[in-house]
Amino acid sequence: MLELSRADLHGSLGDPVMGSMTFLTEIMRRYPDAISFAPGAPHVGFLDDLDLPRCIDSYLDYLQHERGMDAQGARRLLYEYGPGKGLINDLVARALRADLGIDVPPESVVITVGAQEAMLIVLRALYRSASDLLAVISPCFVGITGVARLLGIGIVPIQENSGGIDFGQLENACAVARARGERIRALYVAADFSNPSGTSLDLPARHRLLDMAAEQDLLLLEDNAYAFTAPADGALPSLKALDRDRRVIHLGTFAKLCLPGARVGFAVADQRVRVHHEPERLLADELAMVKTMVTVNTSPVCQAIVAGMLLQQNGSINALAAPRSEFYRDNLARLLAALARLEDVPSRIKWNRPTGGFFVRMYLPRPADLALLEISASEHGVVWTPMAPFHLDGGGANELRLSCSYLDPEEITAGVRRLGAFLRQVC
Numbered sequence: 001m002l003e004l005s006r007a008d009l010h011g012s013l014g015d016p017v018m019g020s021m022t023f024l025t026e027i028m029r030r031y032p033d034a035i036s037f038a039p040g041a042p043h044v045g046f047l048d049d050l051d052l053p054r055c056i057d058s059y060l061d062y063l064q065h066e067r068g069m070d071a072q073g074a075r076r077l078l079y080e081y082g083p084g085k086g087l088i089n090d091l092v093a094r095a096l097r098a099d100l101g102i103d104v105p106p107e108s109v110v111i112t113v114g115a116q117e118a119m120l121i122v123l124r125a126l127y128r129s130a131s132d133l134l135a136v137i138s139p140c141f142v143g144i145t146g147v148a149r150l151l152g153i154g155i156v157p158i159q160e161n162s163g164g165i166d167f168g169q170l171e172n173a174c175a176v177a178r179a180r181g182e183r184i185r186a187l188y189v190a191a192d193f194s195n196p197s198g199t200s201l202d203l204p205a206r207h208r209l210l211d212m213a214a215e216q217d218l219l220l221l222e223d224n225a226y227a228f229t230a231p232a233d234g235a236l237p238s239l240k241a242l243d244r245d246r247r248v249i250h251l252g253t254f255a256k257l258c259l260p261g262a263r264v265g266f267a268v269a270d271q272r273v274r275v276h277h278e279p280e281r282l283l284a285d286e287l288a289m290v291k292t293m294v295t296v297n298t299s300p301v302c303q304a305i306v307a308g309m310l311l312q313q314n315g316s317i318n319a320l321a322a323p324r325s326e327f328y329r330d331n332l333a334r335l336l337a338a339l340a341r342l343e344d345v346p347s348r349i350k351w352n353r354p355t356g357g358f359f360v361r362m363y364l365p366r367p368a369d370l371a372l373l374e375i376s377a378s379e380h381g382v383v384w385t386p387m388a389p390f391h392l393d394g395g396g397a398n399e400l401r402l403s404c405s406y407l408d409p410e411e412i413t414a415g416v417r418r419l420g421a422f423l424r425q426v427c
């Protein structure tokens with residue numbers, strides 16, 4: 001019988017990043033009673049009572065009453081193949097303008113199969129040759145580094161520091177690339193509550209990053225997945241909202257905000273693209289062209305569900321986000337308070353204190369590896385995520401990530417008690 005060799009398959013498949021999450025899923029399956037701080041998924045309490053047919057009806061009503069379609073035409077829009085750029089771009093653009101201060105026309109929005117697909121099509125469109133590199137802030141979300149590996153794009157890690165980005169290192173990396181005849185084409189950055197660190201950029205850092213992008217001729221790929229968890233009075237403008245030069249490609253998702261199973265995200269790409277002898281195009285047009293060769297179009301039914309959820313909140317992302325954001329902030333506060341109450345754990349164990357997002361980053365005085373995770377799960381009934389796979393420079397061996405999003409509040413308190421017992425034993 002034919003047997004294939006991994007060595008004959010694409011090199012990315014052997015990359016540790018690609019398989020890093022499989023072990024976690026496996027350990028959660030083997031220890032079903034463990035309390036897991038691993039999943040960065042939304043809390044199921046927000047999903048149990050969703051009435052999906054009602055969401056679809058809300059969108060069908062909108063098509064008829066605001067877009068002037070007849071009932072059959074509206075239904076067909078959902079049942080058939082759809083435009084590669086998307087169906088609900090008008091609603092997304094309207095919400096981005098009203099809620100996030102991102103003022104772009106619907107034509108510059110591409111609706112994607114989650115933010116994950118947006119990352120794939122953006123990188124595919126932007127990266128021309130092997131000398132185009134992607135800078136990321138390390139530790140970094142494995143979704144973007146995984147896509148870069150799939151596409152054979154060289155990654156340049158820039159260290160995260162207490163201000164979010166080591167700007168000196170970024171500037172230096174651009175100069176080094178130029179000296180070698182390469183260029184850093186784009187920097188992937190989550191300005192609000194990054195995954196895995198929970199780190200954010202303050203307002204001066206956002207301005208400085210935009211200035212540096214202009215100086216170094218970089219594009220910024222802004223991942224906005226967790227920005228909705230910011231307190232209403234503490235939310236900072238996104239990079240895209242501050243962008244005056246069209247340097248920023250904004251990546252959004254409805255997965256964390258409302259419904260991961262719908263797999264709906266989007267890219268905002270209002271950059272102009274010159275094509276000889278042709279009318280001017282937008283980068284969004286190019287992305288849509290790539291997308292049609294990946295998934296043809298994002299499921300119109302799934303787009304309708306998300307649009308219906310938005311319409312039920314008067315089209316407002318902020319209104320949709322409000323109760324969820326409050327729940328996640330309460331969970332995060334509970335996690336941080338429970339950690340602060342831990343007694344008799346060695347003082348060399350440290351953690352950060354984000355003000356939003358799903359994640360806390362913890363530092364141990366010993367490697368937080370898969371062997372230690374096995375002890376944690378089997379002997380103490382608590383699971384977490386080792387951070388090493390998020391680091392691109394071999395660092396992070398002693399770090400772990402705690403996520404607060406998926407657990408009930410009481411589980412968080414109980415889980416930290418178990419974590420305390422585990423840390424007392426092993427550190």
Ligand SMILES: Cc1ncc(COP(=O)(O)O)c(C=O)c1O
Nearest residue numbers: 114115116141195225253255265
């Ligand atoms: C930072 C970040 N961006 C994007 C995503 C993926 O979003 P989607 O489910 O829309 O593909 C995740 C999911 O974990 C994430 O943590």
